[in-house]
Amino acid sequence: MSSAKSPPVSPLAPATVPDLPPLPGVRIATSQAGIRYSGRTDVLYVDLAPGTRAAGVFTRSKCPSAPVDWCREALSHGAARAVVVNSGNANAFTGRLGREAVAKTVQIAAQAAGCSDREVYVASTGVIGEPLPAERFEGVLADCAARATDGPAAWAEAARAIMTTDTFPKLATRTAEIDGVRVTINGIAKGAGMIAPDMATMLAFVFTDAALPQAALQALLAAGTQTSFNCVTVDGDTSTSDTLLLFSTAKAGNAEIADAADPRLAGFKAALDSLLIELAQLVAKDGEGARKFVTVRVTGAESDASAHRIAMSIANSPLVKTAVAGEDANWGRVVMAVGKAGEPADRDRLAIWFGDVRVAVQGARDPDYSEDAASAVMREPEIGIRVDLGLGEGQARVWTCDLTKAYIEINGDYRS
Amino acid sequence: MSSAKSPPVSPLAPATVPDLPPLPGVRIATSQAGIRYSGRTDVLYVDLAPGTRAAGVFTRSKCPSAPVDWCREALSHGAARAVVVNSGNANAFTGRLGREAVAKTVQIAAQAAGCSDREVYVASTGVIGEPLPAERFEGVLADCAARATDGPAAWAEAARAIMTTDTFPKLATRTAEIDGVRVTINGIAKGAGMIAPDMATMLAFVFTDAALPQAALQALLAAGTQTSFNCVTVDGDTSTSDTLLLFSTAKAGNAEIADAADPRLAGFKAALDSLLIELAQLVAKDGEGARKFVTVRVTGAESDASAHRIAMSIANSPLVKTAVAGEDANWGRVVMAVGKAGEPADRDRLAIWFGDVRVAVQGARDPDYSEDAASAVMREPEIGIRVDLGLGEGQARVWTCDLTKAYIEINGDYRS
Numbered sequence: 001m002s003s004a005k006s007p008p009v010s011p012l013a014p015a016t017v018p019d020l021p022p023l024p025g026v027r028i029a030t031s032q033a034g035i036r037y038s039g040r041t042d043v044l045y046v047d048l049a050p051g052t053r054a055a056g057v058f059t060r061s062k063c064p065s066a067p068v069d070w071c072r073e074a075l076s077h078g079a080a081r082a083v084v085v086n087s088g089n090a091n092a093f094t095g096r097l098g099r100e101a102v103a104k105t106v107q108i109a110a111q112a113a114g115c116s117d118r119e120v121y122v123a124s125t126g127v128i129g130e131p132l133p134a135e136r137f138e139g140v141l142a143d144c145a146a147r148a149t150d151g152p153a154a155w156a157e158a159a160r161a162i163m164t165t166d167t168f169p170k171l172a173t174r175t176a177e178i179d180g181v182r183v184t185i186n187g188i189a190k191g192a193g194m195i196a197p198d199m200a201t202m203l204a205f206v207f208t209d210a211a212l213p214q215a216a217l218q219a220l221l222a223a224g225t226q227t228s229f230n231c232v233t234v235d236g237d238t239s240t241s242d243t244l245l246l247f248s249t250a251k252a253g254n255a256e257i258a259d260a261a262d263p264r265l266a267g268f269k270a271a272l273d274s275l276l277i278e279l280a281q282l283v284a285k286d287g288e289g290a291r292k293f294v295t296v297r298v299t300g301a302e303s304d305a306s307a308h309r310i311a312m313s314i315a316n317s318p319l320v321k322t323a324v325a326g327e328d329a330n331w332g333r334v335v336m337a338v339g340k341a342g343e344p345a346d347r348d349r350l351a352i353w354f355g356d357v358r359v360a361v362q363g364a365r366d367p368d369y370s371e372d373a374a375s376a377v378m379r380e381p382e383i384g385i386r387v388d389l390g391l392g393e394g395q396a397r398v399w400t401c402d403l404t405k406a407y408i409e410i411n412g413d414y415r416s
Numbered sequence: 417m418s419s420a421k422s423p424p425v426s427p428l429a430p431a432t433v434p435d436l437p438p439l440p441g442v443r444i445a446t447s448q449a450g451i452r453y454s455g456r457t458d459v460l461y462v463d464l465a466p467g468t469r470a471a472g473v474f475t476r477s478k479c480p481s482a483p484v485d486w487c488r489e490a491l492s493h494g495a496a497r498a499v500v501v502n503s504g505n506a507n508a509f510t511g512r513l514g515r516e517a518v519a520k521t522v523q524i525a526a527q528a529a530g531c532s533d534r535e536v537y538v539a540s541t542g543v544i545g546e547p548l549p550a551e552r553f554e555g556v557l558a559d560c561a562a563r564a565t566d567g568p569a570a571w572a573e574a575a576r577a578i579m580t581t582d583t584f585p586k587l588a589t590r591t592a593e594i595d596g597v598r599v600t601i602n603g604i605a606k607g608a609g610m611i612a613p614d615m616a617t618m619l620a621f622v623f624t625d626a627a628l629p630q631a632a633l634q635a636l637l638a639a640g641t642q643t644s645f646n647c648v649t650v651d652g653d654t655s656t657s658d659t660l661l662l663f664s665t666a667k668a669g670n671a672e673i674a675d676a677a678d679p680r681l682a683g684f685k686a687a688l689d690s691l692l693i694e695l696a697q698l699v700a701k702d703g704e705g706a707r708k709f710v711t712v713r714v715t716g717a718e719s720d721a722s723a724h725r726i727a728m729s730i731a732n733s734p735l736v737k738t739a740v741a742g743e744d745a746n747w748g749r750v751v752m753a754v755g756k757a758g759e760p761a762d763r764d765r766l767a768i769w770f771g772d773v774r775v776a777v778q779g780a781r782d783p784d785y786s787e788d789a790a791s792a793v794m795r796e797p798e799i800g801i802r803v804d805l806g807l808g809e810g811q812a813r814v815w816t817c818d819l820t821k822a823y824i825e826i827n828g829d830y831r832s
């Protein structure tokens with residue numbers, strides 16, 4: 001049971017838990033359903049005002065969880081009145097029982113919220129393959145609906161209720177203006193790896209009072225995901241349950257703008273993108289066993305897509321990640337990771353930097369390279385690795401963490 | 417310096433080092449050039465009789481080492497008289513200096529063997545990015561040429577001279593008949609991971625006295641590689657220097673058969689494939705920090721290629737590999753790895769076995785599944801993981817090892 005472990009808080013955790021402002025149209029309650037954990041909250045219930053629109057992006061896994069299937073279906077309608085998230089059981093790979101558990105959860109939540117089933121969104125995170133005892137939500141969700149509040153502590157409680165092996169709650173907030181009307185964006189996330197020990201899922205829920213048509217909301221979320229959550233990796237193991245939902249209560253009273261590319265939405269888009277990046281980085285900073293936060297930048301690629309694949313090849317390489325853990329400026333392994341990516345690359349044009357220290361240029365060790373200077377960079381808690389391919393204008397940036405013995409302990413030793 | 421570490425021998429190592437028979441036309445010598453190691457051999461010299469033909473397959477890395485570039489060029493001629501392998505320095509990512517070091521090595525070897533440069537094959541394994549001091553081979557290779565022998569100890573010495581972080585020498589031998597003529601195949605390999613700490617390379621050298629045209633030799637080697645070395649992974653990190661060379665001295669006196677698909681070559685093909693598989697498995701069994709040898713079988717896929725990609729996704733998953741290290745029958749992680757492969761899969765048709773224990777069927781936990789029985793399987797040193805997709809006839813089999821704290825120590829801690 002993860003509750004027995006409670007690992008130490010990541011050294012990369014923010015110093016304080018941010019205070020999120022109330023968000024008109026959003027009320028929150030958490031509870032203990034005892035799905036898997038004891039002595040902690042494991043259910044999040046979010047009440048959304050009538051008229052709330054939803055957008056979402058989900059795992060690309062070919063074996064998605066039952067809740068992911070449900071949310072995809074619900075999104076085809078686009079309206080939202082309630083969100084139910086449980087931690088401790090992912091309801092993934094549970095077959096017919098999984099679909100029945102989702103139906104039961106949705107039915108209980110719809111009754112509590114006084115809405116239709118299709119207006120309820122569900123997400124589950126925890127052990128894979130165990131049936132989810134949805135009947136535990138009987139009473140619990142009705143009680144949550146009655147208690148739901150927009151009080152100052154609500155957002156932090158929400159972030160805590162959805163944690164599994166996370167070592168700290170993940171929250172972020174932004175404000176922006178649309179046509180001179182001030183709007184707020186609040187977001188929470190959980191995840192300690194693309195998949196955590198015996199647990200599956202990266203979950204993130206973002207809420208705004210900005211009034212936006214569902215299509216624009218979806219377009220903005222999809223675009224923002226490309227530069228945030230799709231640029232973070234801990235171990236390259238994609239969860240069966242990854243879920244990112246964005247809800248707009250439309251309470252801010254701004255004029256609705258249908259075109260996501262409308263310049264009047266530029267400020268909102270920038271704020272949303274920035275919030276998604278902050279949440280994504282928090283996931284990497286809580287990566288299982290992580291001691292170092294790594295930013296990998298690739299420039300000079302033939303295309304941005306090519307740069308992204310090369311950056312991910314570096315960020316997912318066990319040998320690069322163990323070198324970072326060992327504070328070893330091992331640029332030979334970066335070369336290896338570039339080479340194995342299968343993307344256009346010219347060995348003799350490669351240049352590599354650790355932080356500001358150029359260690360390799362034109363396909364060979366930089367003649368002026370100082371091992372001491374590079375080692376000093378590697379001792380920092382946050383490390384930048386940059387590769388320039390010298391081929392074109394394509395570039396990408398991704399975030400990851402180091403690979404330490406603690407990762408093996410968390411994922412391998414805990415049952416033995 | 418790796419020489420300082422000398423890790424304990426892998427628990428998966430064979431009980432004894434096999435005795436390889438002499439192979440007509442092949443003479444071997446090893447020496448100490450002091451490239452990086454002290455107190456051990458680090459150079460292998462192989463003298464090949466006139467008329468020897470060569471075939472080879474190499475890393476698909478976009479940043480191959482200078483020796484790989486040279487061998488690809490030499491193969492366009494196809495004749496071979498000498499092979500020089502050094503351990504301790506991979507001569508990879510060394511730019512112009514790397515090409516010059518290869519030219520120097522080849523020139524010294526050609527003089528020693530009394531052949532043309534293009535008949536010399538070179539391979540290097542060791543640290544990346546350090547210039548290789550080829551002048552160290554002056555005298556050393558001439559001495560090797562004078563001492564080269566086909567004595568019984570020669571093959572084991574050859575296998576030891578090319579080791580880097582390997583914990584045991586890797587040798588295999590087979591015999592076959594071609595048109596009633598008995599032929600022999602001897603092979604050696606090194607590698608303790610697709611790439612080893614600060615070292616790059618999986619190297620394998622196979623020799624036969626069977627008379628085969630170069631084209632047939634190349635066709636047989638390429639085919640055999642698909643079911644052997646291309647089916648083994650330790651950490652998914654492809655080396656810049658992977659090299660597999662096959663040499664035929666044609667001393668057996670069998671009638672030459674031009675068509676690799678000729679049924680009269682079936683016995684030879686089977687023997688070659690079997691030898692390549694044995695060498696490939698030895699590499700996985702010496703995987704860095706390995707305590708378990710894992711065979712992943714995927715059946716019921718839409719195609720063999722699809723099955724192979726899914727099997728590799730499972731074999732490369734850090735979460736599957738840490739679960740094996742923890743002796744945890746964590747089939748949820750196998751589902752995750754199937755899902756993330758991006759290949760056709762139907763969650764609700766999946767079945768999963770650990771050894772003979774079926775733990776999941778029709779997309780859910782097997783109702784008859786016994787955790788005890790599965791755990792007993794996981795405690796074995798050799799573990800089979802099988803997934804049936806229930807979609808088609810495609811199948812694949814790959815080999816890997818578990819991911820342990822020792823891997824992190826070897827690759828991360830050794831410099832810190």
